[in-house]
Amino acid sequence: MTPHLSVEFTLYGAFRAHTGHAPLRLTLPAGATLADARRELPAALRAVAPGFADDALLAVSAFADERQLLRDDTPLSDGAAIAVLPPISGG
Amino acid sequence: MGRIHVAVREEPLSCDAALAFLDDPSHGAVCTFVGRVRNTNLSRPVEGVGYDAFDALATRILAAIAEEIHRRWGDELDVWLEHVKGELPVGGVSVVVAVASGHRAESFAACRHAIEEIKRRVPVWKEEHYADAESAWIAGRSLRL
Structure with missing residues (x-):
């Protein structure tokens, strides 16, 4: 069993101002879920973008993979690629 | 069976391409919606809009919407759904929806x-x-969720 998981998070929309197009990589304990990742993301964002202060935007953002939206209780797997989707405004 | 085309594109969207796709002698109606960049928002002058998209999931959801149309209004309808990604000036086309059917109500x-x-x-x-x-x-x- 892998003791830790490495998961890549790509952040869209308003997050681009802080991360550009570079994904964030989080190392999480085995068994971690998206809820655990949600708690870690603000600090991870501030590590690459010290000016990031919009934790409220993260709180209303959804998680998804390339097929579907994901609930916070979704377990993560090593090497997973997750999209962080702020509120949408297309059309 | 009607045809479905969906895409997220970084190239300019084409209404002509949509109409050509929908061209079929069985269709007596074609309804289109074209979304464009407006020159103001909340009274503030706008010069352009940049669109970001999660292409893979966006394309899947566009396809799901088109399939819903088949289930709800008939699978003989032809459906074209495209959204742009990238920078557009005022007047640029951000989204093209086009549906063709035998009669206008469904379109x-x-x-x-x-x-x-x-x-x-x-x-x-x-x-x-x-x-x-x-x-x-x-x-x-x-x-x-």
């Missing part, structure tokens, strides 16, 4: 359904660029 209803569902469900974001050189990402609808 009108399906076209309205498609654009409302695109705005409600498809992961796309817009950043407005203003005449005073500032830019802002537009607040939208949360998809969080």
Whole structure:
């Protein structure tokens, strides 16, 4: 069993101002879920973008993979690629 | 069986391409909706809009919307759904919805359904660029489950 998981998070929309197009990589304990990742993301964002202060935007953002939206209780797997989707405004 | 075309494109969207796709002698009606960049938002002059998109999921959701149209209004309808990604000037086309059917009622209803569902469900974001050189990402609808 892998003791830790490495998961890549790509952040869209308003997050681009802080991360550009570079994904964030989080190392999480085995068994971690998206809820655990949600708690870690603000600090991870501030590590690459010290000016990031919009934790409220993260709180209303959804998680998804390339097929579907994901609930916070979704377990993560090593090497997973997750999209962080702020509120949408297309059309 | 009607045909479905969906895409998120970084090239300019073409209404002519949509109409050509929908050209079929069985269709007595074609209804289109074209979304364009407006020159103001909340009274603030706008010079352009940048669109970001999560292409893979956006394309899947566009396809799901088109399939819903087949189930609800008939699988003989032809459906074209495209959303742009990238920078557009004022007047640029951000979204093209086009539906063809035997009679107008189905096309009108399906076209309205498609654009409302695109705005409600498809992961796309817009950043407005203003005449005073500032830019802002537009607040939208949360998809969080």
